[in-house]
């Protein structure tokens with residue numbers, strides 16, 4: 001919204017222009033002003049929640065000032081911007097991150113202390129913005145933190161779900177979901193932009209006519225309208241003035257209610273339309289790595305894409321540049337196939353609305369988009385039934401047919417004899433009903449396609465997208481290994497370790513350039529540094545133990561080895577193999593003599609993670625973990641030698657407590673199934689060693705930290721297909737140790753064995769995830785961990801060496817690679 005203030009009034013503005021609060025006093029002034037005005041409270045009724053809200057308002061105001069400066073700078077510089085389209089942004093809490101990135105934690109901490117509050121108590125008041133399922137959503141959050149921290153002009157575009165990922169409770173060992181209404185006390189970290197309202201249409205029909213200049217014009221009309229309203233979330237960079245924007249869309253009815261129906265006394269239906277509109281952006285679909293073809297999900301995707309593109313084009317038009325320069329000003333990254341409709345929507349707007357010729361428009365489109373694939377799992381690839389698509393988005397379906405026709409014509413020219421190839425690469429799968437293969441549309445509509453770790457990027461070229469490498473050549477396909485922001489995942493989650501590292505590196509510059517961690521490597525064998533390192537790990541383990549005491553109600557021995565596996569529950573991530581290994585360990589200890597028990601390395605096995613509500617096998621795994629926990633933790637024979645814990649409602653904030661406390665963490669997916677993983681990077685950065693398969697980013701971690709500082713096991717990706725084939729067509733004997741484990745389960749040791757029938761037979765049958773094939777090598781690796789952990793000095797020096805070599809895994813490095821190889825954007829300094 002352009003507004004021009006008359007020049008004579010501008011001095012008055014400058015005279016009173018708001019400036020950032022500098023010191024503690026100014027912060028306290030702002031704090032009290034918000035308590036008494038924004039919250040209409042006073043010193044007599046200001047509890048921790050009110051104090052959190054007032055402090056948030058004061059800090060938010062500061063971010064907004066930097067946000068305004070940044071937007072003005074980017075507008076005047078008029079440089080190319082990147083837009084990251086993600087249906088998930090798993091942000092977690094904002095307050096601590098805002099204070100640390102803006103460098104004002106000391107001021108605010110001291111400020112609220114004087115006023116009678118503890119900053120830790122205020123931080124606990126904030127709900128997580130849990131607008132994502134797992135890795136993909138958290139990656140988007142780390143990426144926008146890095147885009148701002150490395151001063152690139154970039155925006156995130158997503159949906160403002162009223163309900164994030166469900167809350168998980170464990171009842172009788174089972175997962176129970178409850179809605180996550182996170183906006184109860186409103187959200188101080190967002191700015192409603194009621195002035196930005198964009199109409200989005202669904203359904204309707206299309207028609208075409210030839211206009212006076214003999215040009216065919218396509219019209220899409222007669223559909224249902226809803227409105228998209230913008231909510232802006234400032235994204236502060238670390239140690240820079242740059243504060244970028246995350247724009248989240250909420251759906252609203254175009255008109256509050258139908259007055260005619262109301263007057264006719266049909267009150268219910270008079271508001272039905274508005275309720276229907278609001279449901280579009282209301283709820284996050286809780287599936288991780290799994291596609292479910294619900295119409296509301298497709299509605300969410302088009303609603304968000306249409307609003308975002310409309311917004312991007314409005315901003316471009318202000319530059320009055322010709323359309324062919326659009327890709328020079330705008331780069332759009334598709335975070336998985338969820339936003340692929342953006343390819344079709346931009347083509348529609350250019351051709352139908354702006355009168356650009358089809359081929360010119362298509363060149364603009366393909367030069368604008370980049371597509372990131374996050375999984376090779378067939379069940380996760382989005383394929384929308386044509387009838388549903390046709391009904392909801394008739395004009396887009398027409399355009400997809402045209403895109404497909406012109407693409408297949410090109411392929412035919414290149415490979416005239418290859419009939420099957422055409423069918424294999426067609427966007428339209430000739431199933432019944434026909435389906436739109438969104439990944440193919442994303443590839444054809446983009447100039448670059450990337451995977452998220454080296455093995456994964458190779459696998460997509462040799463398996464699911466093999467034909468497209470043949471058609472486009474290998475250059476279109478590249479790798480950008482995932483990364484994590486060291487601000488949240490080291491400085492915020494583990495401040496003591498961050499301070500210790502700073503004491504050796506000489507500053508906190510490693511938070512801007514993580515390769516500076518290398519400077520601690522010479523201290524790997526330094527006894528004093530080792531002691532400080534161990535003390536910090538112990539502090540973090542005690543903090544987690546206190547959390548488990550509070551929420552699980554029992555004590556754990558913090559000198560035991562903390563063995564952690566926290567991530568979404570999924571058969572390919574093989575939490576089932578982990579708990580089978582725990583049962584094996586339990587049975588082994590039970591069979592030991594007291595003398596042998598003295599040699600045992602005490603262990604606490606910590607699990608956490610949500611299962612998609614409809615995922616039966618994953619829910620069974622959660623039940624087994626809790627059943628084993630109940631039996632083992634109550635078994636005096638075993639005592640402190642083994643404890644099993646399932647931490648409920650795993651989310652970003654819990655990860656910040658769990659991850660700094662690990663000695664070993666498990667990333668044990670069947671080779672070739674975990675595209676990257678990102679928690680593996682977080683655990684090592686916090687001084688934990690990992691036990692993993694040769695899969696995803698475990699491979700790059702091994703390259704960077706050295707084979708000595710990681711525990712690898714299991715079959716390699718290249719042998720998986722053969723092993724699966726063997727299981728399908730011949731009787732592969734079950735691993736003997738696993739057999740004993742299953743006998744224990746079937747004997748009722750962990751409750752009614754029928755509960756676990758399908759889980760056990762999934763392994764004794766086709767064993768698609770090769771649990772039996774990898775079990776012995778898994779147990780061998782675990783034995784090595786037990787032995788090595790006894791040698792404290794070696795263990796701590798390996799931990800220090802591993803951290804020293806984690807520079808590569810900063811999301812700043814990943815963003816620099818995207819900027820250079822895909823987006824072609826330059827950083828802009830904002831003074």
Ligand SMILES: [N-]=[N+]=N[C@]1([C@H](N)O)O[C@H](CO)[C@@H](O)[C@H](O)[C@H]1O
Nearest residue numbers: 135136289374452674675676677
């Ligand atoms: N969807 N999806 N994919 C994932 C994760 N589950 O969200 O994306 C993550 C982010 O790229 C990957 O680390 C992870 O391996 C992959 O499975």
